[in-house]
Amino acid sequence: xxxxxxxxxxxxxxxxxxxxxxxxxxxxxxxxxxxxxxxxxxxxxxxxxxxxxxxxxxxxxxxxxxxxxxxxxxxxxxxxxxxxxxxxxxxxxxxxxxxxxxxxxxxxxxxxxxxxxxxxxxxxxxxxxxxxxxxxxxxxxxxxxxxxxxxxxxxxxxxxxxxxxxxxxxxxxxxxxxxxxxxxxxxxxxxxxxxxxxxxxxxxxxxxxxxxxxxxxxxxxxxxxxxxxxxxxxxxxxxxxxxxxxxxxxxxxxxxxxxxxxxxxxxxxxxxxxxxxxxxxxxxxxxxxxxxxxxxxxxxxxxxxxxxxxxxxxxxxxxxxxxxxxxxxxxxxxxxxxxxxxxxxxxxxxxxxxxxxxxxxxxxxxxxxxxxxxxxxxxxxxxxxxxxxxxxxxxxxxxxxxxxxxxxxxxxxxxxxxxxxxxxxxxxxxxxxxxxxxxxxxxxxxxxxxxxxxxxxxxxxxxxxxxxxxxxxxxxxxxxxxxxxxxxxxxxxxxxxxxxxxxxxxxxxxxxxxxxxxxxxxxxxxxxxxxxxxxxxxxxxxxxxxxxxxxxxxxxxxxxxxxxxxxxxxxxxxxxxxxxxxxxxxxxxxxxxxxxxxxxxxxxxxxxxxxxxxxxxxxxxxxxxxxxxxxxxxxxxxxxxxxxxxxxxxxxxxxxxxxxxxxxxxxxxxxxxxxxxxxxxxxxxxxxxxxxxxxxxxxxxxxxxxxxxxxxxxxxxxxxxxxxxxxxxxxxxxxxxxxxxxxxxxxxxxxxxxxxxxxxxxxxxxxxxxxxxxxxxxxxxxxxxxxxxxxxxxxxxxxxxxxxxxxxxxxx
Numbered sequence: 063x064x065x066x067x068x069x070x071x072x073x074x075x076x077x078x079x080x081x082x083x084x085x086x087x088x089x090x091x092x093x094x095x096x097x098x099x100x101x102x103x104x105x106x107x108x109x110x111x112x113x114x115x116x117x118x119x120x121x122x123x124x125x126x127x128x129x130x131x132x133x134x135x136x137x138x139x140x141x142x143x144x145x146x147x148x149x150x151x152x153x154x155x156x157x158x159x160x161x162x163x164x165x166x167x168x169x170x171x172x173x174x175x176x177x178x179x180x181x182x183x184x185x186x187x188x189x190x191x192x193x194x195x196x197x198x199x200x201x202x203x204x205x206x207x208x209x210x211x212x213x214x215x216x217x218x219x220x221x222x223x224x225x226x227x228x229x230x231x232x233x234x235x236x237x238x239x240x241x242x243x244x245x246x247x248x249x250x251x252x253x254x255x256x257x258x259x260x261x262x263x264x265x266x267x268x269x270x271x272x273x274x275x276x277x278x279x280x281x282x283x284x285x286x287x288x289x290x291x292x293x294x295x296x297x298x299x300x301x302x303x304x305x306x307x308x309x310x311x312x313x314x315x316x317x318x319x320x321x322x323x324x325x326x327x328x329x330x331x332x333x334x335x336x337x338x339x340x341x342x343x344x345x346x347x348x349x350x351x352x353x354x355x356x357x358x359x360x361x362x363x364x365x366x367x368x369x370x371x372x373x374x375x376x377x378x379x380x381x382x383x384x385x386x387x388x389x390x391x392x393x394x395x396x397x398x399x400x401x402x403x404x405x406x407x408x409x410x411x412x413x414x415x416x417x418x419x420x421x422x423x424x425x426x427x428x429x430x431x432x433x434x435x436x437x438x439x440x441x442x443x444x445x446x447x448x449x450x451x452x453x454x455x456x457x458x459x460x461x462x463x464x465x466x467x468x469x470x471x472x473x474x475x476x477x478x479x480x481x482x483x484x485x486x487x488x489x490x491x492x493x494x495x496x497x498x499x500x501x502x503x504x505x506x507x508x509x510x511x512x513x514x515x516x517x518x519x520x521x522x523x524x525x526x527x528x529x530x531x532x533x534x535x536x537x538x539x540x541x542x543x544x545x546x547x548x549x550x551x552x553x554x555x556x557x558x559x560x561x562x563x564x565x566x567x568x569x570x571x572x573x574x575x576x577x578x579x580x581x582x583x584x585x586x587x588x589x590x591x592x593x594x595x596x597x598x599x600x601x602x603x604x605x606x607x608x609x610x611x612x613x614x615x616x617x618x619x620x621x622x623x624x625x626x627x628x629x630x631x632x633x634x635x636x637x638x639x640x641x642x643x644x645x646x647x648x649x650x651x652x653x654x655x656x657x658x659x660x661x662x663x664x665x666x667x668x669x670x671x672x673x674x675x676x677x678x679x680x681x682x683x684x685x686x687x688x689x690x691x692x693x694x695x696x697x698x699x700x701x702x703x704x705x706x707x708x709x710x711x712x713x714x715x716x717x718x719x720x721x722x723x724x725x726x727x728x729x730x731x732x733x734x735x736x737x738x739x740x741x742x743x744x745x746x747x748x749x750x751x752x753x754x755x756x757x758x759x760x761x762x763x764x765x766x767x768x769x770x771x772x773x774x775x776x777x778x779x780x781x782x783x784x785x786x787x788x789x790x791x792x793x794x795x796x797x798x799x800x801x802x803x804x805x806x807x808x809x810x811x812x813x814x815x816x817x818x819x820x821x822x823x824x825x826x827x828x829x830x831x832x833x834x835x836x837x838x839x840x841x842x843x844x845x846x847x848x849x850x851x852x853x854x855x856x857x858x859x860x861x862x863x864x865x866x867x868x869x870x871x872x873x874x
Contacts, residue, residue, distance in 0.1 A: 093169065096170055240288060279575030315339075337373070406423065422471065438458075485532060485535075487540055519555075582597050604623070675715070687741075733758070776795050788826050
């Protein structure tokens, strides 16, 4: 079935491309776009060419860093429309291209600053901060000084409303059910374990991050809290362009990256490459108290690790501009990481009066090799009418991850009197193949109405072979522990269709959509021969209504329905063995959870400030949550996911910015929410709680002319109740300094993350027979990073805004 679908898709592309005939009778239009007030060139201005007769869109381009553009068109009579954010549109009529007038030079085209409302409101003056569109928030992270030299995980943890928990899971507005995409699609660069992949991926390769808190029917229905889309860098300027970056830091974090492109009239070649070596020390510990039927004792737990190694990411691709209406883009991505991790885990047991009962040390030496490759093919066809477009995509991924551990456990009466008493080996072999086929079509009607429709099919196969073996002495042979070994297979096929219609009516604009997703999931436990199957079809409506209160203020009401399907690790009955007293296992009986999401947003623009308020509500049924079971008589604990019940979340999010002076700006984010959970696991474990909490972030940017720019970020997470305990508060401070060098072709930066060593994840677990206090740091101590950047045939991005390639949109 997969082969036939791919063959049909490729045939579809070849037929369309074969029908295109190159234009022979053509000329060119050239010009230079400049600011009227300053006389400076306007880079990346959009130049659109329309026929004078019927206003049909012919083609378009963007101006280069010197404001110059050159565009080829067939013989005819045209008018040009020149656009750039914060400027009034410029119309140039009666441009004639003929045999006797093949080349037209328009000389200087002056743009005047605009006082009209923008379709896209720049909330933060610097390009590196937030832009707000009607369906997403865009964070241009390229110049966020505190992110330089960091990983993708570090970058996300520094965004408003986004947090990364102690296990590396990404949270949005307090929820971990977030869909993370790369360039608008599920990607092999995230890999099988998104937490490890984001930690290993260099932030230098990322252009921007888009956050969609209430996705329309155009997007996958997966992800309760919304979608986080990571957009990688990709240049399209003509000629040879690029940037090179070197970074080095303490603790060991050394890397290099490049982003290059070569653009000709019909071809654009691009490459992104990043290599990084790091060694991150982490530590944590806690106090455990056990109140068992026949005994009471306590345990001091300490964990120290060094994680890291060498990781590589490379992406190669090409855009083929076959003619004015047809483009093919192909790309290949490969990620390889080789980690060596060393972990020491100790348990010091005491009786109820404080006498030491025993001491245990587990040393885990782990090697982890992760290989991910991805191939993508896109075809885009533009029709004569502006906005009329057809796209088709094929994407193939193959990911493999192998983890091998040698564990030695030492035991004794105390820390100074131990012997090796247990030797264990663990091998975890995970692999995934994924094929995605997608097509989207946009058809405008009149000047204000638009119809969108499309389909997506994904075919996903996952394997997980987990083997544990042990011996009691160094001289013995290892023998398998079948109780902890598993051979698990997971197959998931999802087929989706969607349709959206939208319209603008004076001050009102609206959009309504419906998405249908049919899901087929099969699991197999090869040791027992047990199989399970789930088949279900669900409808996911969405609706948006926007009202322009005034030229600078607007109100939007939105709704969408979401799904969170259990992942294969949540269904796999066993998934870890590094800690033989605490086990994280899966639950084969899990069912998907569903969320109805409502949001009311208000955008207010003042002379020197911008404010965005969002009131949101999420109602979730069949809520999935990992539950801690009571420890057994040996002190062993199991955490297992259940469908526990219902959760209602209410929240208010505020994004604000204010320019006090030309050299001092403050921006902030505040998200306050209440989560009311009502549920249980089985007949005995009650999991109801009403949790009130908030997160906040303040960013200050100071510009000292001719010296440096400085940025200070302060993040705070308030404490929060959980169904089986509570999470404690956390504060962190990041700073950055940057200075341009080499005639503004280079930049040197200094960044310090977690300046006061306060990014500590602390929590409390309270059960009838168990109590635990824990504190944990993935990285111990401040991280200092120096970064050097050189730009080849590029200028630093302008602060007035960002303009995509003609017709460009990051939509997915």
